[in-house]
Amino acid sequence: MPKDSGIGASSKRREDVRFLSGTGNYTDDINRPGQAYVHFLRSDVAHGRLGAVDTTAAAAMPGVVRIFTGADFEGVGSIPCGWQVTDRFGEPMQEPTHPVLAQGKVRHVGDPIAAVVAETYEQARDAAEAIEVEIEELPAVVDMKAALADGATKVHEDLTSNLCYDWGFIEDNRDSVDAAIKGAAHVTVLDLVNQRMVANPMEPRVAVGDYDRGTGDHTLYTTSQNPHVIRLLMGAFVLGIPEHKLRVVAPDVGGGFGTKIFHYAEEAFCTFAAKAVNRPVKWTSSRSEAFMSDAHGRDHVTRIELALDADNNFVAIRTDTLANMGAYLSTFAPSVPSYLHGTLMAGNYKTPNIYVNVRAVFTNTVPVDAYRGAGRPEATFQLERVIDKAARELGVDPIALRRQNFVTEFPYATPVAVEYDTGDYNATMDKLEQIADLAGFPERRKASEAKGKLRGLGVNCYIEACGLAPSNLAGQLGARAGLYESATVRVNATGGLVVMTGSHSHGQGHETAFPQVVAEMIGIPEDMIEIVHGDTAKVPMGMGTYGSRSLAVGGSAIVRATEKIINKAKKIAAHLLEAAEADIELKEGAFSVAGTDKSVAWGDVTLAAYVPHNYPLDDIEPGLEETAFYDPANFTYPAGAYGCEVEVDPETGKVTIERFSAADDFGNIVNPMIVSGQVHGGIGQGIGQALLEHCVYDEDGQLLSASYMDYAMPRADDVPFYAVDHSCATPCTHNPLGVKGCGEAGAIGSPPAVVNAVIDALQSGGKDVTHIDMPLSPARVWAALNG
Amino acid sequence: MRIELAVNGIECVGDVEGRTLLSGFLRDGLGLTGTHVGCDTSQCGACVVHVDGVAVKSCTMFALEADGCSVETIEGQAAADGTLNAIQQAFQDHHGLQCGFCTPGMVMSAAALLKENPEPTEAEVRAYLEGNLCRCTGYHNIVRAILAASGQDVSAIAAE
Numbered sequence: 001m002p003k004d005s006g007i008g009a010s011s012k013r014r015e016d017v018r019f020l021s022g023t024g025n026y027t028d029d030i031n032r033p034g035q036a037y038v039h040f041l042r043s044d045v046a047h048g049r050l051g052a053v054d055t056t057a058a059a060a061m062p063g064v065v066r067i068f069t070g071a072d073f074e075g076v077g078s079i080p081c082g083w084q085v086t087d088r089f090g091e092p093m094q095e096p097t098h099p100v101l102a103q104g105k106v107r108h109v110g111d112p113i114a115a116v117v118a119e120t121y122e123q124a125r126d127a128a129e130a131i132e133v134e135i136e137e138l139p140a141v142v143d144m145k146a147a148l149a150d151g152a153t154k155v156h157e158d159l160t161s162n163l164c165y166d167w168g169f170i171e172d173n174r175d176s177v178d179a180a181i182k183g184a185a186h187v188t189v190l191d192l193v194n195q196r197m198v199a200n201p202m203e204p205r206v207a208v209g210d211y212d213r214g215t216g217d218h219t220l221y222t223t224s225q226n227p228h229v230i231r232l233l234m235g236a237f238v239l240g241i242p243e244h245k246l247r248v249v250a251p252d253v254g255g256g257f258g259t260k261i262f263h264y265a266e267e268a269f270c271t272f273a274a275k276a277v278n279r280p281v282k283w284t285s286s287r288s289e290a291f292m293s294d295a296h297g298r299d300h301v302t303r304i305e306l307a308l309d310a311d312n313n314f315v316a317i318r319t320d321t322l323a324n325m326g327a328y329l330s331t332f333a334p335s336v337p338s339y340l341h342g343t344l345m346a347g348n349y350k351t352p353n354i355y356v357n358v359r360a361v362f363t364n365t366v367p368v369d370a371y372r373g374a375g376r377p378e379a380t381f382q383l384e385r386v387i388d389k390a391a392r393e394l395g396v397d398p399i400a401l402r403r404q405n406f407v408t409e410f411p412y413a414t415p416v417a418v419e420y421d422t423g424d425y426n427a428t429m430d431k432l433e434q435i436a437d438l439a440g441f442p443e444r445r446k447a448s449e450a451k452g453k454l455r456g457l458g459v460n461c462y463i464e465a466c467g468l469a470p471s472n473l474a475g476q477l478g479a480r481a482g483l484y485e486s487a488t489v490r491v492n493a494t495g496g497l498v499v500m501t502g503s504h505s506h507g508q509g510h511e512t513a514f515p516q517v518v519a520e521m522i523g524i525p526e527d528m529i530e531i532v533h534g535d536t537a538k539v540p541m542g543m544g545t546y547g548s549r550s551l552a553v554g555g556s557a558i559v560r561a562t563e564k565i566i567n568k569a570k571k572i573a574a575h576l577l578e579a580a581e582a583d584i585e586l587k588e589g590a591f592s593v594a595g596t597d598k599s600v601a602w603g604d605v606t607l608a609a610y611v612p613h614n615y616p617l618d619d620i621e622p623g624l625e626e627t628a629f630y631d632p633a634n635f636t637y638p639a640g641a642y643g644c645e646v647e648v649d650p651e652t653g654k655v656t657i658e659r660f661s662a663a664d665d666f667g668n669i670v671n672p673m674i675v676s677g678q679v680h681g682g683i684g685q686g687i688g689q690a691l692l693e694h695c696v697y698d699e700d701g702q703l704l705s706a707s708y709m710d711y712a713m714p715r716a717d718d719v720p721f722y723a724v725d726h727s728c729a730t731p732c733t734h735n736p737l738g739v740k741g742c743g744e745a746g747a748i749g750s751p752p753a754v755v756n757a758v759i760d761a762l763q764s765g766g767k768d769v770t771h772i773d774m775p776l777s778p779a780r781v782w783a784a785l786n787g
Numbered sequence: 788m789r790i791e792l793a794v795n796g797i798e799c800v801g802d803v804e805g806r807t808l809l810s811g812f813l814r815d816g817l818g819l820t821g822t823h824v825g826c827d828t829s830q831c832g833a834c835v836v837h838v839d840g841v842a843v844k845s846c847t848m849f850a851l852e853a854d855g856c857s858v859e860t861i862e863g864q865a866a867a868d869g870t871l872n873a874i875q876q877a878f879q880d881h882h883g884l885q886c887g888f889c890t891p892g893m894v895m896s897a898a899a900l901l902k903e904n905p906e907p908t909e910a911e912v913r914a915y916l917e918g919n920l921c922r923c924t925g926y927h928n929i930v931r932a933i934l935a936a937s938g939q940d941v942s943a944i945a946a947e
Contacts, residue, residue: 012879019887020875020894022821022861029820122806202825202833202888202922254823254888255922287826507886507923677882677928684925708830708920716916716926721909721944746925 006520010673013512025251027206027223032280036065038273039124041114041131042292043106046364046701050102051134053114058130063123066277068115070103076272079265080237081329084478085338088168096156098328100265106135107155107327108364109703110292115269117277140364140701144301144322147361155327155362164325164334164360169342169416177355180316184307188390193773194378196299196695198711199371203254204285205294209270213278217245220271224250225260225506226544231536233263239272250534253506258370259294260506261546262331291706296695297371299324300337304382306390314405316353317345319382323360326367333369334360339477340375346414347383348425348461348639349405354415364701370546372685372747376464384460384752389770399459403429418465420637422730425461428663432641435723436661441645445764454648456761462749465635466741467552484631486540487557489565491624493610495603500532502542503554508743509674510550514558516670521562523588524602540627548741551670552636559736560628568624572605575616636732636740640664644753648761653782655691655758661723662749667731667740675742679724682746688714690754694775790854795863803850810834812850813860821861821891832919835892836860842899861891874898874936883932885923892919897933906937
């Protein structure tokens, strides 16, 4: 019987009621008394030297409050980067400054030049059109190889080149990997592109700055996955506001997928301007603005080599990647192609020799940072594609080749510096074979062929590292932040609980799932527990939601705080029951003395804590409120096997996803309904990357895909129903819930399955195509078929 | 310019510029912030409302054009006591939403679909949602929810 509450129950989401009735509270729904509106004048050229910015005519336009330019931000800090990568020669990466408004140069289409604050949004926009800007256009650096060529135009003239870093992982293994490849029986080489993506949460970014002259308090309402991170970065590094005078509120957040992790110039601007004009200042991004100002994702160009011995055992992997940073370093950008990518290059396989080389490059494009999966999709894609190519070259079954090389004993220390605590990759592959009905594929292929279609099957595995991260390890790798999570559990006198968590939902259902954990531990109904998040004035310092960390790290902090509550409550119960504390048991919301029928209810104990008339005041304080900070001992390692079946129309090159199946190991599951939903959404984005989405710049650095007219978002009729299963569970060994994280798996595991399936379909049609770069649009597939 | 219209059955009066979109009037003029704006090219569908019974992207229509019309928004879908209607309830039951931003448009489009086609096929649901983007759900549970709201048995479609 499925449970109807607590851990393991598919509790319906309580937040849905407000979202379904139009009463959610997203940032754009917030309007402050007397607020003004800002519109940013953005560069329409990719690279240029900024001359005079004449705001005279614009300032005289109706409703204009004040116009700001880069000069107003002299002495204000640079938008900071939160991760410093050390290159393979032991030198720190090159790190440019990033002004709030452009100073001296513009470096990408969309770089903000001026900001008009006016009574209405329309007036701000009208006035922005009257600003006259002199720009001396410079050659744009768009292609990464060209950016690294001798004599290339520099994006930042104060840096030595456009190279941010040249990173080797692990550098000491470079020569031994070269030797292993040289001595191998077979080497498969694959060149591929992991194309630039735009995260596109459906809610565009919004910021509302507010300032109280009477108290000197600043408030920023913003669309953020991690309000404390914004408070720290913006307060300490940009605007010089101490944390106790700065409140950051992220209310309901309409999706993020990584792009709402980062601290953006618009947030700093609204906070700064609210004080300068002494009025609240609001900015609402249009979708077109979002395309040219939200950090983008992926954008890697890679060569991967997989070496095998005569028995088809993997002996070495070597990769060489160019990773686009864009024009500035976004908050966590340097970590994505390095530590979030290189550490996963072992995948699910026991390859003894691995070396990853990544050169991160500045170009005149929008900054690139974490997008759902962040480095792990890039690692998975190249590895699972090259394995498929190797299987084809060697004439062996791609599933058998994978199984032969699986890691099967845990813990397993990879040659790329991480230790998998647990897993069972054969189990998830077995499960995939079952739920995907792989045995039935030949019949389905015949049926497709009878209709004149090519049918292909693609299978792959993935592993990822979630639950970011042990702070001491992250610090050694260059993180400029800790990666713990916080929770305060406040028990009220009448027994209800408020849980304040540093994690922050942007669609993941924390308000439902976290109470399931606490309800299970205490044995009370879920509706006695309320979650508070997204407000630095209410919640202890927390690091927020990304990297599938909320349950594994944030949930663990909640467990630790709840354990403290239970321990104290047991002391109170022991006093009330006149029994020894060691004999007190908590079950179904009541404390009892072991072996007797004496008990006291949860509510009696909580009341005693706040009305301590009969209370052990000599031993413990009144009240029942505890805080815990949880710093994980290791990453968690979700893993799984994915399968995709496609039909390809040889007349048009159009690919149709016929079946998609996912067998995941997420460890223990708190809410299976929510977990499935996370996998569905990830698969939808992965199919989008594989078939549809592509952020394109022309050679002048003009953004060609700057709206939904040109950027192909997956729609309901682009995808099928998915078969997902997460019954193969090897619980995480080092967090108290045994959970691993499920938010990104779908986006990590699905692109190679789709591409492997299309290549299989084309091969079945007698076409010796070994690779097509994503997105596999009809034009690209047709060209491959007819090339 | 003055407009008069009924919104969720309530007579409203507004003073709007010629360029004010219906979506902007609903949000800023009437404070009905359940109607969301997710793009500027009329493609995401988060702003779908019903105007005189027809599903409309409220960002494609000037507020002036709604003068004299009857407009239904997401705020008017639940019963007066807050009880969700059948489509809203199906979305909750089948986890047809995550961040909730596209949801008002999805619910309003689903209502329009089921009005003209009370028992659609999966393919018909998917085709009808062509103008509604969701980035969270991969559409799986949205399609299930709409099929379930139409009274069809969706238990054979994998839930978990």
